[in-house]
Amino acid sequence: MTAPTTTTAASGPDRPPQPVPEPAGTGAVADSPRRDRLREAFRWGGLRLVALAVLLAAWQAVVSAEVWPRVLVPSPGDVWRQFVLASTVHDGVRGYGGHLLIEHLGVSLGRIGTGSAYAVLAGVPLGLLIGTVRPLAVVLEPAVTFLRTLPPLAYLSLLVIWFGIDEAPKIWLLVIAALPPIAAATAAAVRTVPGQLVEAARALGSGPTALLLSVRLPCALPEILTGVRIAVGVAYTSVVAAETINGVPGIGGMIRDAQRYNQTALVIAGILAIGLSGIVLDALLRLVERIAVPWRGRV
Template identity: 55%
Template sequence: MPPAPAAPELLAEPGAAPAAMPGPARRRRPSALWRLALPFGSLLLFLALWQAVAAAGTWSETLVPPPAKVWDAFLAVSTTRDGVRGYNGTYLVEHLGISLRRIAFGAGVGIALGVLLGLVMGTVRWVRSLFEPWISFLRTLPPLAYFSLLIVWLGIDEEPKITLLAVAAFPPVAVATTAAVAAAPRHLVEAARALGASRWEVVKDVVLPSALPETFTGVRLAVGVAYSSLVAAELVNGLPGIGGMVKDAANYNNTPVVLVGIAAIGVSGLLIDALLVRLERAVVPWRGRT
């Protein structure tokens, strides 16, 4: 009988790379062009459906303006027309910049406090028992429930707006950090203690790196909650500000400007979330690999 054929890897020369596996074992990653085409295709489909609904005439243009009118509103609030500068004397980019500064300061304070308290709650059990019910209570409250109280306490200037955004961003980070710290690998903690590490060194070198991935998730959630609270924060004396612009335009049934403001909030939120994802990949490169 003829000898059986040798396996391909046995016939390969020493040091040569193994042959690629044929068939479905190799998964092809979608190309970058395809990944870009999907969101743009969905956007074009959404615009086409929007135009079709507006052209059907089922609702008035006050309720569902066509995309062309929204584009005209975008140009109007972004430029000077007939001596009118933007919306209420302020360009769209300036409205957005003022709101982003409020979010950066308010959400930044809430995130910093949430991370610090989460670290303490995750490592000290009695502190967690003391503060966890209050954080859960605060997390379930809608921003409008206590905004009026903040106005009574702090007035109608910047203080109640920033405080509202800080209070809204605080609970998600505190909850995520507490859970991540409490779930730190016990064997690593005990090994560090056995090697003579102090309590602070255990937290800094073991607990904190283990908690960082979930903490970043909490930060992203906190920024989203702050964005969803933006219009509520700018209900009173919110102009200039993108949320105040949306509220003021809604008072006059100026739906195109309302949609422009909503789109500006959404697009800026997507960009900020993308930046947070990039930052997370840079700071926590081991996420998903351990």
Template identity: 55%
Template sequence: MSVFVDVAPDGATDSRAGNRWPSWVTRLGLPSLSLLVFFIVWQLAAASEIWNQTFVPYPSTVWHAFIDVSTIHDGTRGYAGYLLWEHLYMTLRRVAAGVVIGVAAGVTLGLLMGSIPWVRSVLEPWLTFLRALPPLAYFFLLVIWLGIDEAPKVTLLALAALPPAAVATTAAVVAVPVSLVEAARALGASRRDVVRDIVIPSALPETFTGIRLAVGMAYSSVVAAELFNGIPGIGGLVKDASNYNNTPVVLVGIFAIGISGLVIDGLLRTVERRAVPWRGKV
């Protein structure tokens, strides 16, 4: 029996049923092309003058706003007295604190809910209730209870991050093959051994997915979390700039949140590949 394989000009081999694009094109070329198309469409939309520059500024205008927010110019330090990296640092610090608290609580709840049916029955309705609430629905209540300093911001981000981590971990624990658990118990493993050696390794892949979703939910809640006393902070910058219809600065803040989110998600993917190298292979 013979196997026919296509040989690409650059020496890479590809099966007839496989991907014919070189890997570097898929990883770098296509994303770069989509980015180029996005900026071309943006430039054409701004140049068409269908919309006022307040609504659709030129990419060059946004770039100049980025420079202004990132530097000291005409005696002004960045935006509202802080440089862009200082705004971003404060936002990332709040997100990190909220995500750590929310993910830790969510994974713990997920392990309990997945392992103990009556705990799942008690907590699942409350978790679903929290998932259904948009952040702004309870942020004002948090401000009343905790004030306008850091506590309500971090609490909001933690509450946003908790449900995805808890739901993903619960589903992963429930999906652990019963045969593996029974085999471990038949060999004399204690409940702790089963959780440590069977349940946690089996649940890790889906738990990492839940962590990534939790980070995304926390990021999507940043602007809401920084509505009050949010400067320095990217969300506070966006909110303050929107009050003055300063669209270029608003877009700078949006891009800062989005790009930093992509970087963090890439780091989480890297950690996931190293922590659970068996994902998709068993």
């Protein structure tokens, strides 16, 4: 008995080679990590929703039990109604103070963006100087620490005396609040650049400027971006203080004005708007960080 032979398709100039079929299950294996990530995202998202539901139920239970007067602790429904009223035109009234909630929030975000941008433009060079030039560090680092420890309300009155009650004191307050974290993070990052890289660049003929721009700054960029994220958060927490003076339109000014008339539900609605927009803003900054420094956490 002879063993069966396997015939293969002949290949030649008139017949191109047949493609090798992909092994069964390869596509499923490739899709498995993606499915795992989606499953994990849904699991953690579900956990967040459950936690939110528990928090709302506890809040409503406290209100129903009348632990505190309703004017002090409004119900979730009261807060939602104020949120809707501040976000729509009702009975001829446009939102709150003639501006919708999204407009108040947009004005505040514009102030935060402007103040943070000026802080980055000043804080990164300042941090580079502090981290690389020892005499300047001795002089400037205590000043940065001094500013970092000051609460915004401590110098708001002085800024109002200097710049009036328009936009200038608000922007200056946010700049002063956001600049120290950026400068401190930049200085610390520059100081931790590996000495081997610096010596190698010097051996290749890099001067001080090229060394700073091509070695120190790229190595320090991940920590600088972390400092920027922290600074934006500090600016966001300072916006209510910045808008206590002529802050309408502005989410901080709206909260301050509602507080004067004991509109607790509107105050809570404004606080929730700040927190939710802060989460979105931080997610955008994280995205920028992943794009700008994709090697972070991998080397």
